[in-house]
Amino acid sequence: xxxxxxxxxxxxxxxxxxxxxxxxxxxxxxxxxxxxxxxxxxxxxxxxxxxxxxxxxxxxxxxxxxxxxxxxxxxxxxxxxxxxxxxxxxxxxxxxxxxxxxxxxxxxxxxxxxxxxxxxxxxxxxxxxxxxxxxxxxxxxxxxxxxxxxxxxxxxxxxxxxxxxxxxxxxxxxxxxxxxxxxxxxxxxxxxxxxxxxxxxxxxxxxxxxxxxxxxxxxxxxxxxxxxxxxxxxxxxxxxxxxxxxxxxxxxxxxxxxxxxxxxxxxxxxxxxxxxxxxxxxxxxxxxxxxxxxxxxxxxxxxxxxxxxxxxxxxxxxxxxxxxxxxxxxxxxxxxxxxxxxxxxxxxxxxxxxxxxxxxx
Amino acid sequence: xxxxxxxxxxxxxxxxxxxxxxxxxxxxxxxxxxxxxxxxxxxxxxxxxxxxxxxxxxxxxxxxxxxxxxxxxxxxxxxxxxxxxxxxxxxxxxxxxxxxxxxxxxxxxxxxxxxxxxxxxxxxxxxxxxxxxxxxxxxxxxxxxxxxxxxxxxxxxxxxxxxxxxxxxxxxxxxxxxxxxxxxxxxxxxxxxxxxxxxxxxxxxxxxxxxxxxxxxxxxxxxxxxxxxxxxxxxxxxxxxxxxxxxxxxxxxxxxxxxxxxxxxxxxxxxxxxxxxxxxxxxxxxxxxxxxxxxxxxxxxxxxxxxxxxxxxxxxxxxxxxxxxxxxxxxxxxxxxxxxxxxxxxxxxxxxxxxxxxxxxxxxxxxxx
Numbered sequence: 001x002x003x004x005x006x007x008x009x010x011x012x013x014x015x016x017x018x019x020x021x022x023x024x025x026x027x028x029x030x031x032x033x034x035x036x037x038x039x040x041x042x043x044x045x046x047x048x049x050x051x052x053x054x055x056x057x058x059x060x061x062x063x064x065x066x067x068x069x070x071x072x073x074x075x076x077x078x079x080x081x082x083x084x085x086x087x088x089x090x091x092x093x094x095x096x097x098x099x100x101x102x103x104x105x106x107x108x109x110x111x112x113x114x115x116x117x118x119x120x121x122x123x124x125x126x127x128x129x130x131x132x133x134x135x136x137x138x139x140x141x142x143x144x145x146x147x148x149x150x151x152x153x154x155x156x157x158x159x160x161x162x163x164x165x166x167x168x169x170x171x172x173x174x175x176x177x178x179x180x181x182x183x184x185x186x187x188x189x190x191x192x193x194x195x196x197x198x199x200x201x202x203x204x205x206x207x208x209x210x211x212x213x214x215x216x217x218x219x220x221x222x223x224x225x226x227x228x229x230x231x232x233x234x235x236x237x238x239x240x241x242x243x244x245x246x247x248x249x250x251x252x253x254x255x256x257x258x259x260x261x262x263x264x265x266x267x268x269x270x271x272x273x274x275x276x277x278x279x280x281x282x283x284x285x286x287x288x289x290x291x292x293x294x295x296x297x298x299x300x301x302x303x304x305x306x307x308x309x310x311x312x313x314x315x316x317x318x319x320x321x322x323x324x325x326x327x328x329x330x331x332x333x334x335x336x337x338x339x340x341x342x343x344x345x346x347x348x349x350x351x352x353x354x355x356x357x358x359x360x361x
Numbered sequence: 362x363x364x365x366x367x368x369x370x371x372x373x374x375x376x377x378x379x380x381x382x383x384x385x386x387x388x389x390x391x392x393x394x395x396x397x398x399x400x401x402x403x404x405x406x407x408x409x410x411x412x413x414x415x416x417x418x419x420x421x422x423x424x425x426x427x428x429x430x431x432x433x434x435x436x437x438x439x440x441x442x443x444x445x446x447x448x449x450x451x452x453x454x455x456x457x458x459x460x461x462x463x464x465x466x467x468x469x470x471x472x473x474x475x476x477x478x479x480x481x482x483x484x485x486x487x488x489x490x491x492x493x494x495x496x497x498x499x500x501x502x503x504x505x506x507x508x509x510x511x512x513x514x515x516x517x518x519x520x521x522x523x524x525x526x527x528x529x530x531x532x533x534x535x536x537x538x539x540x541x542x543x544x545x546x547x548x549x550x551x552x553x554x555x556x557x558x559x560x561x562x563x564x565x566x567x568x569x570x571x572x573x574x575x576x577x578x579x580x581x582x583x584x585x586x587x588x589x590x591x592x593x594x595x596x597x598x599x600x601x602x603x604x605x606x607x608x609x610x611x612x613x614x615x616x617x618x619x620x621x622x623x624x625x626x627x628x629x630x631x632x633x634x635x636x637x638x639x640x641x642x643x644x645x646x647x648x649x650x651x652x653x654x655x656x657x658x659x660x661x662x663x664x665x666x667x668x669x670x671x672x673x674x675x676x677x678x679x680x681x682x683x684x685x686x687x688x689x690x691x692x693x694x695x696x697x698x699x700x701x702x703x704x705x706x707x708x709x710x711x712x713x714x715x716x717x718x719x720x721x722x723x724x725x726x727x728x729x730x
Contacts, residue, residue, distance in 0.1 A: 043540045044511065172413045173568045177612050181686060185675045188706055199540045206677035206684075226701050229680025240542055242681060285681060285699075303594040304573045306655040306697070324699070 001193045002068040002160040004032040009064035011050055024050045026217040035191040039208035047217040048197050057081045068160045086153040088166045090145035094138035101137055102151050123151045126186055143175040161193040180206055201241050213237050235346050238281050247319040251280035253345045261315035263294045266340035269354045276348040286342040287321035293335035301327050377438050378402050379561050384433030386419050393419040395585045401561050406552055408572045409565040411582030417565040421531045426450050453522035457534040459514040461506035467517050468502040474525040492524035495554055512543040532564045548574055569611040581608045603726040606651045615694040616651045630690030634667045634716045640730035649722045654697035656718040666713040676704045
C-alpha cells in the first residue's frame with residue numbers, strides 16, 4: 001500500500017484550453033496517507049471520474065503529477081500502477097466458481113497455491129461467502145456478485161490502492177447498507193489505501209475517514225465527515241451534505257452579527273472581508289422552535305420517521321428545521337432560534353465568519 | 362401555482378379511484394402477484410414499498426394493462442377495465458430509465474400523447490408550456506433529450522405525464538438513476554406537482570426513507586403480496602407483522618427472540634425488563650421483539666431505560682449521525698444516534714433502550730403488542 005499524492009493536478013479535454021472554464025479539473029493538491037479510507041464526492045460532471053481516471057492511469061493529466069509514496073507514476077500505464085478497481089457493475093467470470101474468481105488476481109501474478117488458498121479463505125471469511133466458495137458465479141444474486149467483485153479488489157495485499165467507482169449503485173437499499181458496513185469493516189481489518197468515488201453523501205460519509213467534496217472541477221472542501229457537517233467551508237458543501245441540506249438565506253452582514261429579514265442573528269464569530277453576495281448558513285438541525293425568537297409561519301410538516309422536517313416562512317424566505325419532538329402544526333405561528341455557534345455568514349459561497357478563540361478549542 | 366390556473370378545473374378528468382379485486386399474475390410456474398386487493402384514491406401519493414423482486418413493477422404493469430392478469434378484476438372510476446388495453450385506460454407511466462424520443466425536441470416529447478389524441482395545436486401549446494413551467498423546462502423546449510442532463514431528461518418524462526392529464530400516473534422508481542441531491546429536490550417537488558390534479562398517483566420505490574419523505578399512503582410489498590396498506594407514518598409506527606417492520610426499515614430494524622414470564626421479558630441475550638401496557642397481558646411464552654435503531658442509544662436517556670451491553674463490530678459516522686453495529690447474543694443490532702459518538706471497535710459498549718419503543722410479535726410474525 002502507498003501514500004498517494006496529487007500535486008498541482010489540472011486537466012482539460014481540449015487541446016488548447018484558454019481559461020479556467022475549459023478545465024474539467026481545475027487544480028487539485030491532496031495527499032492521502034497510506035492505509036486511509038477516502039471518498040471523492042460530488043454531483044455528475046464535477047470531475048470526480050476524471051480524477052479517478054488520472055489516478056488509475058487511464059488518462060494523462062494536462063498538468064501536475066501523481067505520486068505513489070515517492071515514485072512519480074504520472075506517465076505510467078494502468079497495468080504498471082498496481083491498483084485494484086471495483087466498478088459499478090460486478091466484474092466476475094460467470095463460468096468460474098466463487099473460489100476461482102477470488103483466486104484469479106493472485107493466480108495471474110504467479111502467487112503460489114498455498115498462499116492463494118490462505119488468502120482466498122481469509123477474504124471469503126471476511127465477506128461471509130465461505131459457504132458459496134464452490135458455487136458457480138453465474139447463479140449468484142447481484143449483491144453477492146458485487147461482494148465477490150469487492151473480494152477480487154481486496155484479495156491482493158501488494159496493491160498501492162483499491163479504488164471503488166460507485167460500487168453500490170446497482171444494489172438494493174437494504175443490501176446496500178449491509179455491503180457498506182461490510183466494506184467499512186474490511187477497511188478496518190485490511191488497512192489498505194481505499195478511494196471511493198460516489199455522488200451519494202451517505203456512502204461517502206459513512207465509508208471515508210476523509211472526504212474530498214468536488215464541484216465544477218474544483219475541490220471545495222476536504223474534511224472528515226464531522227468537519228463537513230459541522231462547519232461547511234462553502235454553501236455548496238452545506239447544501240450537498242445533509243438531508244435536508246443547510247439553509248442558505250439572504251442576509252446583511254454587520255460586523256459581529258447578521259440581519260435576516262429584519263431580525264438580528266448572532267453568529268459563531270466576527271464577519272470577515274467585504275463586498276460580494278452575502279448569505280446566512282444554518283443547518284436545519286440547528287434551528288429550534290422557541291418561545292421567543294424570529295417569528296415564522298409553518299408551511300409544511302413532514303414526518304420522516306426518526307424526526308420531523310418543518311418548513312417555515314419568515315418574510316420572503318423559506319427555511320427548514322429538523323425537530324426530534326412533536327412538531328408545531330402546519331399554518332401555525334412559531335418563533336425560531338438559530339444556534340449561534342453553528343450560524344455563519346458566507347460571501348460569494350465561501351465561509352466569511354471567524355470562530356472565536358475559545359470555540360476553536 | 363399561477364401556471365395551473367390557466368386551465369379551468371373542468372378541463373381535468375377526475376378519477377374516483379383505482380380498485381383491485383384479487384388480481385394475480387402468473388407466468389409459467391412462477392407466481393409474480395398473489396391475490397391482491399387494493400383501493401387507491403386520488404389526491405395523495407400511493408407508495409408501493411418493497412425490495413427488488415417484491416412485485417412492485419409487476420403490480421404496476423397489471424394496473425397499466427401492460428401485462429395480462431391470471432385472475433381478478435381491476436376497476437377505474439367504478440368501471441371494469443380488466444380487459445381494456447393500455448391505450449384505452451388513460452394512464453401515464455414513468456420508468457426508472459429515462460424514456461424519451463431521441464429525434465424529437467423536448468416540446469414534442471411532452472406533446473406526443475396529446476398529438477396522438479388529436480388535440481388542437483393551440484391547446485397542445487398551452488398544456489406543454491404549463492407542464493414545462495412546473496418542471497422548469499421552459500428554456501429547454503427546443504433541445505433534444507440527449508442534450509439534457511439526466512435530471513432534465515427525467516423531468517421531461519414527468520412533464521409528459523402531467524401534460525397528458527391522465528387519470529392514473531404510475532411512477533416506477535423514477536428517481537433511482539438520478540444523483541442523490543437531485544433526487545432529494547425532485548422528490549420534494551413531486552407531491553406538489555401532482556397535488557390537486559385529480560389523478561391517482563402510484564409511486565414504486567425500494568427505499569423506506571423515500572416512502573416517508575413522500576408521505577401519503579404506503580403499501581408494503583413482499584413476495585408478490587401487499588402485506589400492509591395505510592397512511593405512511595402510521596404504517597411505519599404500527600407494523601402489523603414482523604415482515605412489515607423489516608420491509609419498512611433502513612437501517613434494518615433490530616429483532617431478537619425473547620421469553621415472557623409473568624410481568625417481565627427475558628431476551629435471548631439475557632437482558633430483561635418489566636412489561637407495561639398491552640404487553641403485560643400476553644400469555645407467557647416465546648415472542649420476538651423489534652425496535653428501531655434510533656431508539657437504541659449509546660447513552661442513558663431516561664429513567665425507564667434498559668441497558669444492553671454488546672461488542673462493537675462496525676461504526677459509521679455520517680456527520681449528523683453516528684451508528685454502531687454491536688453483537689447482542691447471537692445477532693447484530695444497530696444503534697443510530699444524532700451527533701458524534703466515539704466507539705472502540707472490538708470493545709464492549711453500553712447501549713440503552715426505553716422498552717416503551719418495543720414492538721412484540723408472535724412466533725408466526727403477527728404483532729401482539
